[in-house]
Amino acid sequence: DGSRFGKLGKNPAVKADFLPDRDRELEDAKEAIRLKEEYRAAMKAKLESSFDLHFLYWQSRGMLGQDVRKIKCVMSVKYGDSVADLLNRFRDDNHREYPELAHLTGEQCMFAKEGLIVPGHHTWFELINTGCVVQDKDVFKDLDSPKFVTDKDKANERKAGIEVKESLKLYSYLDAGCVMDRKWFDRNSKTFPMCKWEVYNPRKDYRTAF
Template sequence: MAQYKGTMREAGRAMHLIQKREKQKAQLQVLKQRIAEETISKCKVDKQFSAHYDAVEAELKSSTVGLVTLNDMKAKQEALVREREAQLARRAQREAQRRRLEARREGERRRARQRQIRGLSFSLDDADDDDDSGGPEAGARQRHLGKNPDVDTSFLPDREREEAENRLREELRREWEARREQVKGEAVDVTFSYWDGSGHRRTARMRKGSTVQQFLKAALQGLRKDFRELRAAGVEQLMYVKEDLILPHHHTFYDFIVARARGKSGPLFSFDVHDDVRLRSDATREKDESHAGKVVLRSWYEKNKHIFPASRWEPYDPERRWDRYTVR
């Protein structure tokens, strides 16, 4: 076993050395390639300079035949060097201009291809029609791109169409809000009964946007002078029971009307109060009628919630649907 482990360690060490040598070879190859590239570049530069000075030397030999003084020789050499440098500068300038011209032509060809592609689904206005309709001024006007009516482009983004849709949506929203506020401001007569074991019917004029708490406050002000137990009571001590459902104080009449909320024996609010169907022989039949709600003290409800009709009352649940009336 020990011999096997030693063999494995030797094999791992050998593998590690092989990988290290391969890595060093790769680095050496990259270094050689870089040195070769630098040598080639330097040779090119040297060739350019040597060609330049060779040309100057040849020109100098051809123009100085015979005996000349040293000063004339230096002056002639300097003049030839300046002239040669000027020629090279002009050549470089012409080469730069040629490259700019090629780049400009390439840009024009690219724009022409883009216009051709856009012309597949967009068409230019007819030039003849422009000339006939407006004369020389119309011909000078810039053409504009328009959608081809024969191509379905509804799936493409359109800023003008989106802005028009946003404006229409905003107008509809403001119109709906104005209509909602108008409906909330409508006055209605809410018929109710103060229930203390028997009914005492009253009517309060409220707005559809009023909350149940506001309604109970108005009802309490009218009931205090007739019922002694209500003189010290507050709104939070009252309950409003409609169609056998105990309504929360924060809901508005408008909320129930818009949602077309229903109770056990009919709609919560349609403001057409009728007699209670449960007091007639056809109590099992659902009626599309609204009945007078009950204003009740919570203390009375806690004492009598096991007795009819309080035994039927349940808290209002907006998720529950009372589509069919069930007799208990």
């Protein structure tokens, strides 16, 4: 008789974790929901946060555009932004300074880094966290944390024809990504180093690909 003897309790001295426990299951489910919501909130905040993306604009020069001028650039982007967002903004913000951009759309430009041409749908968060290793180096990991320039870097930048803007001397651009006219790339895709470039595939193992 329940009213006579009351509700039976558990003996705390007996280990019973392996037994079904509805109260514990409900608490575990609530905790799982809380952690999931916490993760979603943190992820949303991360994707909305910004960082300075340092890159080079490869401006084609010459009658046939066979030469290229490498110009240091920096733009604030959100981790949740896509590569296409950068290309569209770069074109819109700079077509007066670089008139050739006035005749292009963002889709007619491309972004590449260390031999990998990045399709426009990839986000910066995805690239930075993807772990794309080429010859023992994580290619995209430094997108939001470029290294500081050294005297050796300065000399190598000059050899590479990278133009040094006074306001952008702090960071090294030797391994920076680059924005360029896709048609220029197509015309020069058989010359070095572009002949070695390929479209980035997140499923491919690049550790021995180059």
